[in-house]
Amino acid sequence: MKLNRRRVLMTTAAGALVGAASRAFSQPAAPIRLTVQYAWPKSYDSVMQNIAAQFAAVRPDVHVEFMAPATDYVDLLQRILRAAITGGMPDVAIHGMNNVDRLAERKLITPLRPLIATEKNWSEMGYSPSILSMGDVCGDPFCMPFTIAIKSIYYNLDLVKRAGGDPDKLPNTWGEIIELQRKIQGLGGGVLGLYADYYFDDNFTFQSLIQTQGGTIATPDGRVAFGGKEGLQALQWLQGFGQAGMIDMTVNQAYASFTSGMLGILVASSSRITQLTKDSGGLFPMKVVAFPRSINGTVPGGGGGVMIHAKTGEKLQAAWDFAKFATGPVGSTEVVEKSGYIPGNSVAINDPRYLKSFYDRHPPQRAMVDQMPFLTKWYNWPGDHSLKILTVTRDYIQQVATLKQTPEAVLPKMVSDLEALLKA
Structure with missing residues (x-):
């Protein structure tokens, strides 16, 4: 060189x-x-x-x-x-x-x-x-x-504006984001409101939703720590995405939908900024923001x-x-x-x-x-079953995001299964 x-x-x-x-x-x-x-x-x-x-x-x-x-x-x-x-x-x-x-x-x-x-x-x-x-x-x-x-939120500002949102004043909470998702989804013509890549990167989206609230994934001695309000709230937001019309597709399909101008909000890694900007070719104005974060929240x-x-x-x-x-x-x-x-x-x-x-x-x-x-550490489960724990968590999250089970039903089962794997 x-x-x-x-x-x-x-x-x-x-x-x-x-x-x-x-x-x-x-x-x-x-x-x-x-x-x-x-x-x-x-x-x-x-x-x-x-x-x-x-x-x-x-x-x-x-x-x-x-x-x-x-x-x-x-x-x-x-x-x-x-x-x-x-x-x-x-x-x-x-x-x-x-x-x-x-x-x-x-x-x-x-x-x-x-x-x-x-x-x-x-x-x-x-x-x-x-x-x-x-x-x-x-x-x-x-x-x-x-x-x-870090997990980030990508907005197609053209679709935000068409749906009645203000590109200069984007939502500050997940509740507001889901409401904007509904409005974009309501535009019709094949336009989609939101996709969150919860099925990718070892449950990184789920961990981010918990930690930005101020919660943690595990206790100092390695036990599950999200069995309370932060874990339940994270699952409820994922359920909200599904209720507002999120389609369960692959991340590559979601990226293609976003860059073609047919997806209003994309929750994805900040590492995709260059790729998505290039692939969209200036078709629409884009803005990328961090997850909403509580005053004591951290960002994995x-x-x-x-x-x-x-x-x-x-x-x-x-x-x-x-x-x-x-x-x-x-x-x-x-x-x-x-x-x-x-x-x-x-x-x-x-x-x-x-x-x-x-x-x-x-x-x-x-x-x-x-x-x-x-910024804080991207937590990884210890022990011989760490990869299995990631798979079990992901599959439970999918049940919630696709509206097959409720957060209230899933959370205790997920915590119980993970605790069993940690002890095995």
């Missing part, structure tokens, strides 16, 4: 941050081979290649070699668990941040606190405690957030985080330097400019050399960044 002048300046500045670390290293006879694996769509391969090329300017003694990408975070997790038995573990991997507990409890990833302690200028490198808490396990960070996404952050599998020596140091570079100003700029993800680095956000001017030009992305002070 040829680096243009801006990229050279960016890489040089970031190199100062990564290296300030600026520990001298003697160049070995052969480059250090650093294997990296990730789970991104094919369209993001160029992002990783660009990051690796620019990292080479900072650590020319390290050769980054990408292993075959996984299809998704679950596939990557399964590959890593197999590799732990059969061999072939990468030195670095970009896992779903909801998998950090599984990997840490199996001692397959390296804790970051000892590495952070070696950084004399850590407080200046742009990693806030709230960001690092997203990869926290029992009080210690194990993950550097790389691509952060999904996405991927850089986790280190290397354990000791020069491989560990190279992996740590790559993790800082990929999640630092240069890596964050590469990711954000080509996607709708939120970066995990405040230097990248606020420095004019990196993303400040980008956010000035892209208000929807800036609105997502404003949620960073409220």
Whole structure:
């Protein structure tokens, strides 16, 4: 990859941050081979290649070699668990941040606190405690957030206006959103009011509905914590979507409906901003906002985080330097400019050399960044039945959203089934 002048300046500045670390290293006879694996769509391969090329300017003694990408975070997790038995573990991997507990409890990833302690200028490198808490396990960070996404609400402002809504004063509560959904649905002609992708991303929508109310998914000792009012309210909102006309379709069908101008409100990941804006081709004005949030509500952050599998020596140091570079100003700029993800680095956000001017030009992305002070961990259930718990939860949610069961009937059964799986 040829680096243009801006990229050279960016890489040089970031190199100062990564290296300030600026520990001298003697160049070995052969480059250090650093294997990296990730789970991104094919369209993001160029992002990783660009990051690796620019990292080479900072650590020319390290050769980054990408292993075959996984299809998704679950596939990557399964590959890593197999590799732990059969061999072939990468030195670095970009896992779903909801998998950090599984990997840490199996001692397959390296804790970051000892590495952070070696950084004399850590407080200046742009990693806030709230960001690092997203990869926290029992009080210690194990993950550097790389691509952060939150559940968001996309509005087709043309349909909002046609339905009698005010594009400059969008709803502030889920009750108001459902009422607007009904009005858009009533326009007829095949227009749909709302779709929420509750069946996607490991129940991320359900978790977001609970946490933005101020609730939690689990107690500190790992028991189900949403059996009360927050869980019931989340299910009632999902029921409300169904009662107001939400059709149970795939997320790809929903994205196509939205970008063609036939869906008024889409509840989806903020990481879809770039894709949906591009696919809609300016057909209608769009606005993206965060979930309604109570005064004590938090916002779970999904996405991927850089986790280190290397354990000791020069491989560990190279992996740590790559993790800082990929999640630092240069890596964050590469990711954000080509996607709708939120970066995990405040230097990248606020420095004019990196993303400040980008956010000035892209208000929807800036609105997502404003949620960073409220970000919390994407909770993952512990134990051998964690994946089964996700499936059971999702299937119960579908029963409510498709109006086959009521929230009042589903919630106690869901809690009971999950508690049984946690004890099994």
